[in-house]
Structures are given as C-alpha cells and as structure tokens.
Amino acid sequence: MFSTNRFFGLSFIAGLVASVNGDITASGTNFSLSGADVSYRFHVDPRSGDLISDHFGGPVDDFTDPATISNSGWSTGLDNVGTPGLTNIRREFPDVGRSDFRLPAIHISHADGDTVSAFTYQSHEIVQGKPALPGLPATFGNDGDVTTLVVTLYDNYSNVSAALSYSIFPEYNAIARSFQITNNGTNNISIERAASFSTDLPNLDLKMLELQGDWSHEANRVIRNVDFGETGFRSTEGYSSHVHNPFFVLHDPTTTETTGEAWGFNLVYTGSFAATAERFSHGFVRVLLGLNPLHASIPVGPGQTFQSPEAVAIYSSTGLGGMSRSFHDLYRNHLSRSNHTFETRPILLNSWEGLGFEINETSLENLANETAGLGIKLFVNDDGWFGQTPYARINDTAGLGDWTPNPDHFPNGLAPYTETVDSYAVANSSSDLAFGIWVEPEMVNPNSTLYHEHPDWVMYAGNHVRTLTRNQLVLNLALPEVQDYLINAISNVIKSANISYIKWDNNRAIHEMSSPAADYAYTLGMYRVMDNLTGSYPEILWEGCASGGGRFDPGILHYYPQSWTSDNTDAADRLTIQLGTSLAYPLSSMACHVSAVPNGLTGRNISIEYRAHVALMCGSFGFELNPSELSADERDAIPSIISTWEQINPIVISGSFYRIAWPSDTNWPAVQFVSKDENTAVVFAFQQFAKIKPAAPSLKMQGLDGKARYSSNAFNGTLSGNTLMNGGVNLPWMVRDYQSMLIWLYKE
C-alpha cells in the first residue's frame, strides 16, 4: 500500500510556494499553463500521486472541484488508492493496471512478464525556452516565445522514470508535449504503447474531424461523433501515410470555420501512428495521439532512455479557421527551420511530364532552354538520371540506390550539363535558370549495385519474402552504415553540380520488418540523414514527396519547408485536397503545379486560369507539363500567370489564410489571404459548375479591418471592411463550368 508521505518529498514541499515562470505557474503541484486564449491545468492528486487533468480550453483562473459521479459501477477510478468515491479520474498520463480500464498513454512490459506500471509524482521544473528532443524533429523557440514544464514521475516498483514535457507557445494557444522513459532498473523493459499527447476531457459533446485518403485522394475531411468506446484511426504503413494524416480536431457540434471551440492535435512524426478519442461510461473523453502500438515494442535497456515524438495541441475559440491560422503561424515560426520558410519560392518546371525516362543531355538542355524562354526560374530534372549498365535507370525496374549519373546520358557527369542549364537567361527576368534534381534515397531496386553489395541493408523479416512495390525495397535507415552511405551519396551529388533544389521522394510503404520497433528506429535514422543534409546544405530548397502527400506531416516540415501535396493535379480535386491539408499545414508549405488537360487521371478539361488559380494559392508554384504541347491560348496565358505569381507568392508565404467556403459545401468555394501588414488581401473565388439557378450567394470576406476602406480590381470606388465581411460582394459568374477570379483588396 502507498503511504501518503512518499509524495511529500523535498521537492514537493519546496513547491508549495507558487513558482511563476513566464506562462507557467506551479502552485504547490497545481500546474497552470496560460496563453492568449487558452488555459491548460492539471495537478498531482495528493492521495495517489497521480496526475489529474483539470482543464484544457478557454482561460480560467481557478482550480475547481471535478464533476461528481456516482461511485456505483465498475469504473469509478483508481480503486487501489483506497479512497471510496474518488472522482478525480481524469488522468494526464494513464498507465496500465490500476483499475483504469481505458487505453493507456504508456504501456510497459517488464522483465518479469507483467505490464503494470504505477507512475507517481516525484518532482517538477519550469524552464524558459524549450529543450530540443534528441534525434527527433520538434517545435523550437527562444526564451520569450515558449516556456517548458517538466514533471518527473517514478514507478517505484520497476525503477522506471517518466519525464513529461509541456511547452506552451502562448501567442498560438499551442501546447507541445512529449516524454522520456528512463529505465533506472537492472532489467530490460519494452515500450508497448506511447501516446505523446494524453489528456482526459470532461463529458463534452464532441465531433472528431480527420483527414482521410489514399494516393491522389489525400486530405478528405471526415467528421464523426465521439461516442462511447473508441473513435480513431492509425497508420501502419511505416509512414504517416496518405490513408490518415497524424492530425485530428475535436470540436463542439456547433463549431464552424469562424465560431466555436476546437481542439487540434498533430503528431510531429513521420512513422506509423495512432490517434484515439475514448469515451468511457462517465462520459469523459480520453485523447491519445502517439505511436501505433503495432509498431512499438521498443526495447529500453538498463540506463537507457526512450524519447517519444512530440505532439502539438492547439485550442481555438474562433472555430476551425482560428485553429488553422494558429497551426500555420506556429509551424512557420517555430517548426519549419529552413532558411527558405519565409522566402518566396521559385516558379518551376519539372521534366517528368515532358520527357519521362527519355532523357539525355540534349533533350534535357532543350527542355531547360524552353523553360527559361517561358519565364520559369527553376528547371527540375526528375527521375532517370542515375544508375549504370546493367542497372541503368532507364525504366523503374533498376537503379534506385546507385546515386551516380548514368554515363550514357551524362558522359562528363552532371557539372557541364547543369552549367549549361544555369546559363540560360530567364525571359522577362534578370535571373538565370536554376537547376534542381529528383532523388528517392530511402529506396533500392534489387537490380542495383547497392543491393548486390548489401542485400542485408533493406527492411526484411528473416526468411519472409521481401515484397516488392514498384519493383523496389526500402533501405533500413536504422543502420548507421546505411545513414552514412546516403549522407555521402547525396552529398556527392550536391557537390558534383550547381544544385539549388532537391525533391526527396518516397514511393512505397514498409512491409516486412525485423521487429515492431524497426519503424521507430527507421524513422530516427531517416531524421538523422535529413538533419545532416539540411544542416550541411541549408542553401538548397528541399521538397518532401511521398507519391504525393503520403508524408505531409510536421516531422518532414521541420526539415523541408515544402512538400508535394498530391500526385493528383486535377484542379477540381486539388482544391479539395489543398483545403483539407490547410486545416493543419500552412499553404506556404504546399507545392502545387499546373498540369496538362485533359487531366491524365480524371480526364477533366479545366481552363488554364482555373488550374493556375488553384495552384497559385500554394507556396511553391510550378508547371508539370510538356511546354511543346501547350495550346496557343495556354502559351499566351503564361506571362500573366507568372506576373500574378510574382504578386501573390509573398502573401501566400507569410500571410494569414482564411477558408471562406469549401468545395464540398458549395458550388462557389473561395479562400482568402491577408498580408502580414494587413494592407492587402486577395480572394480566390471559384465557380465549379455552370448554374442556371440559383444565384451565387454573395461572397463575404474575412479578416479585414471593419472600419477601413478598401479599393479593389473587382469594384469601383471603395467599400468598408464591414461591408465586405458582412454584406459581401456579388461576382459576375457566367453560366459555365470551372470559372475562377482573383479579387485584390487594398486598404486605403
């Protein structure tokens, strides 16, 4: 049995004096984290030593009694504390085996075979700023930006400690959480479950919104009730995946884009994950976001520490729009560490649609020259440039892994070719064409020199078949020798030529693994490679890609300032995909291109203006087509598209984003950006289908200064911000499919 006084160690008594540090207060062991429009509160239960959730929501100033629930029944709480009628069963860090029947945040298997833990409060510390997470991507900030509370718990039965880290970014109503488990015992332990974020919300009526999808069908909003039992989803693909994003929102049923409460959760991690909301008999809702237990069982030896990934939670009282803008600003300022984060991105053309595998120096140089002639600033050499006979990358059956230029295509290496590309003057611009290249470093074709030399460098499970997808296997990036090979191979490519952009692709999921823990080890190894290469070559613009948006997650965003949003470039579908992705991720981090029509996937024939307007709302804009196949009308439209891009890109990169209307909710979807200085706004308005009747509703803008007056390309004279936001403007749509307009607003 517990004795009470073991929780009143020295640090507890010292803590009785309230300590305030920035935005975190500890009154004894009552902890309060406060932001502009958020309070997060929990405390140590003096009887059990357990951490009890008190509040996560709008600002509060006091600790209050928890909800009274009858203790008749099977689920009243921590019975072994010996306190009948205990109602404090909203827990911050639930473990296993102490009469809490819900899913745990931490589940540890011990050497003696049991999986019971009894973590109790030991000490706490408040620090300015935010310590880095060893080996993992995370939010960062200076002393004035963020404050961190570390609460240490100890399981005296197994000598395992848990250090829970809570960091608050008050400006964004954001709380970043992670924990470390240290094995202070003499036996091995194994982490079976680890939810980076865990809290118990009270009995609230909640909906769960998530982003569901597949290849070329990413980021679809799905909303369901948080009912009794588990509501959730996971990825077991080894990556964050197209199928579910490691992001969800819990919100009140009445919450809209502009009003109501919303809690957004996002895991800063690229491996398999699980997200769950569990409502138990008393109605309390447990929120869990962390590793997928199927890809856990992570061994921690004596003296070793396990570091969980970080999860970010943002509270909004201003609807989904307010939540998204907090995520966008937090991520641009405190997650994306690239020097390019706040820089406009070059307009680009990718060689794939034009040439496919039919490449050589001559064909590429001709395409690059044509690219420069169109006024495009960056030429990207896609797949097919590497490998050597008999494994030359002339189709997708060979070459991945052998990252040296194919001498049949580039007899003198990449340098002379890229110098030629760099020498082309970009039309209507003072700059020369820049050169970028495609790589898929985490993969290997069995038809490669690398695989023949190192068949044991791939992910495999004993004698099981090494299942191929797209003729390729996944390298085991957990192995330091594989990490070093990739760092050297990609560094050599970078050093061999003048490369200013790299598209880092990844085109299959992980199948056979040597152990459940292999995915976590792989992900850490991958981060080491990305950390090293982006650290060594910060001037390069790195873009993530995984068959489109298969790894559009905060982990990748930490290293790469942008990711390819989807292989589906049909403008009608893309609008849905981009708005879904924008729930969590800034538009500045999305790469979006104009492709040829009829669209290769959907057969849709959409005007070049509409295609361009859809792609121009993203940070990285470009073309994914063969210029020689452009119609005369399309070719004529390109100069004006490029000048629009020049005006819009700075607002997209650093402005605030508003979703005015979703394409699934209306025939007339619209989005809006407001520049950082609030002097300029631009609305992207769309009509999806020709309508005889009814009339389009007036388009009401958001985020303007109500009292200011605005001039526009869409009306004569000026209108007030209040008029634009509450009255709106009526746009002159014609009876035609797929029309679009850009409406500029300039504050007088």
Ligand SMILES: *[C@@H]1O[C@H](CO)[C@@H](O)[C@H](O)[C@H]1NC(C)=O
């Ligand atoms: C902590 O909060 C409880 C109310 O939940 C209160 O009774 C107690 O006095 C507080 N302790 C300190 C040290 O502030």
Ligand SMILES: *[C@@H]1O[C@H](CO)[C@@H](O)[C@H](O)[C@H]1NC(C)=O
């Ligand atoms: C931990 O438990 C051991 C017995 O397993 C006991 O001897 C020791 O005093 C306990 N330590 C604390 C700090 O309670």
Ligand SMILES: *[C@@H]1O[C@H](CO)[C@@H](O)[C@H](O)[C@H]1NC(C)=O
């Ligand atoms: C935990 O540590 C204490 C003190 O070092 C030791 O006496 C005890 O045997 C350890 N228990 C386990 C399960 O390792």
Ligand SMILES: *[C@@H]1O[C@H](CO)[C@@H](O)[C@H](O)[C@H]1NC(C)=O
């Ligand atoms: C962990 O063990 C070390 C000795 O190996 C000891 O100094 C330390 O106090 C222990 N930590 C805890 C939290 O008991």
Ligand SMILES: *[C@@H]1O[C@H](CO)[C@@H](O)[C@H](O)[C@H]1NC(C)=O
């Ligand atoms: C812990 O696991 C490692 C690796 O499997 C093994 O070498 C070691 O003997 C184990 N230690 C104990 C104390 O069981």
Ligand SMILES: *[C@@H]1O[C@H](CO)[C@@H](O)[C@H](O)[C@H]1NC(C)=O
């Ligand atoms: C280069 O490739 C093009 C096709 O893209 C082909 O027509 C041409 O003959 C090739 N030139 C050389 C030198 O291989």
Ligand SMILES: *[C@@H]1O[C@H](CO)[C@@H](O)[C@H](O)[C@H]1NC(C)=O
């Ligand atoms: C590049 O294209 C222009 C036409 O846009 C042409 O006049 C010029 O000869 C081409 N240069 C090379 C080196 O092919």
Ligand SMILES: *[C@@H]1O[C@H](CO)[C@@H](O)[C@H](O)[C@H]1NC(C)=O
């Ligand atoms: C595909 O590439 C391999 C390796 O370069 C080559 O041996 C094979 O002939 C190619 N297949 C076709 C159909 O071109």
Ligand SMILES: *[C@@H]1O[C@H](CO)[C@@H](O)[C@H](O)[C@H]1NC(C)=O
């Ligand atoms: C290796 O390349 C040959 C020739 O292209 C092809 O027939 C074979 O399927 C490839 N093997 C694998 C495993 O992709």
Ligand SMILES: *[C@@H]1O[C@H](CO)[C@@H](O)[C@H](O)[C@H]1NC(C)=O
């Ligand atoms: C990258 O790794 C190489 C080789 O291990 C090392 O020399 C270099 O210092 C690392 N660079 C960075 C920025 O981590």
Ligand SMILES: *[C@@H]1O[C@H](CO)[C@@H](O)[C@H](O)[C@H]1NC(C)=O
């Ligand atoms: C990138 O930013 C870092 C500081 O974050 C700076 O030290 C470095 O010089 C910058 N590099 C480039 C190429 O701008």
Ligand SMILES: *[C@@H]1O[C@H](CO)[C@@H](O)[C@H](O)[C@H]1NC(C)=O
């Ligand atoms: C502005 O007024 C002029 C002159 O009346 C008219 O021709 C034009 O269509 C108006 N423009 C807009 C955008 O309403």
